[in-house]
Amino acid sequence: MTDRITSWHSAPSKPAYTPPPGAIDAHCHVFGPMAQFPFSPKAKYLPEDAGPDKLFALRDHLGFARNVIVQASCHGTNNAATLNGIAVSGGKARGVAVVDPAITDAEIAALHEGGIRGIRFNFLKRLVDDAPKDKFLEVAHRLPADWHIVIYFEADILEEMRPFIAALPRLVVIDHMGRPDVTQGPNGPDMQAFRSLLDSRPDIWFKPTCPDRLDLAAGDPWDNFAAAVAPLVADYPDRCIWGTDWPHPNMEKAIPDDGHIVDMIPRIAPTAELQQKLLVTNPMRLYWPEEL
Numbered sequence: 001m002t003d004r005i006t007s008w009h010s011a012p013s014k015p016a017y018t019p020p021p022g023a024i025d026a027h028c029h030v031f032g033p034m035a036q037f038p039f040s041p042k043a044k045y046l047p048e049d050a051g052p053d054k055l056f057a058l059r060d061h062l063g064f065a066r067n068v069i070v071q072a073s074c075h076g077t078n079n080a081a082t083l084n085g086i087a088v089s090g091g092k093a094r095g096v097a098v099v100d101p102a103i104t105d106a107e108i109a110a111l112h113e114g115g116i117r118g119i120r121f122n123f124l125k126r127l128v129d130d131a132p133k134d135k136f137l138e139v140a141h142r143l144p145a146d147w148h149i150v151i152y153f154e155a156d157i158l159e160e161m162r163p164f165i166a167a168l169p170r171l172v173v174i175d176h177m178g179r180p181d182v183t184q185g186p187n188g189p190d191m192q193a194f195r196s197l198l199d200s201r202p203d204i205w206f207k208p209t210c211p212d213r214l215d216l217a218a219g220d221p222w223d224n225f226a227a228a229v230a231p232l233v234a235d236y237p238d239r240c241i242w243g244t245d246w247p248h249p250n251m252e253k254a255i256p257d258d259g260h261i262v263d264m265i266p267r268i269a270p271t272a273e274l275q276q277k278l279l280v281t282n283p284m285r286l287y288w289p290e291e292l
């Protein structure tokens, strides 16, 4: 793995949609800069630098106020790049870490101090070598009570994930809705299974994100995604948060225009009330609760 990859648009368009004041891009990443924050030896992709300066320029260009930086798999369990992004944001970013389950309580406290409010468990075999559920559960019990747990998995393992998710002792947020096949439509088997997961616990939230990944074959403007996801947001309006997913890891063959990604928002959350919850109220509850 020697070639470094660019997976983001060099000149994204200005969205037609204007997010409400205080809108949060609650799922984005930083890559490096590598000279300062080297990638993990176990990384499955080696990206070009996509540091906080680029992220914050995009935030302003798209009309957002804050970011939630989610530790990307290419940085493994060393959260230094994510913490740096938060530190240089002037209070406008917080984050989600990926940790070695053997992390000490003092290290968890230091992450909190650095703006981390949750941890991420990644179950995608193309991104991580292993995902030890027993160790994940043990560390989950040691998290601060107001942190949450972000999980990334694909629809084909939803059934086997159920007991693990049921046992998690904190609020849960599912990345990219557990990657349903959106071409099945809003009532297809994947969406039905996902709804039954949401109905199993009132504190399972989700990110209705990544039209570019989930509607890859049809492509922009991702009509299958809009049709499948809008009813989910309508039915669970207090349990969703939204993000660009910039810099779109592994999307180098179908790089999305971030302006178009933002223009998906009014298609899945058509009213001002839904948009306020999705972009402001809900993520504020998880990341800046002290301001509410």
Ligand SMILES: O=C(O)c1cc(C(=O)O)oc(=O)c1
Pocket (backbone or CB within 6 Å): 071, 072, 073, 074, 127, 175, 213, 245, 249, 250
């Ligand atoms: O589907 C992916 O490739 C992907 C990867 C990562 C990561 O590498 O952390 O994060 C995401 O949200 C999505």
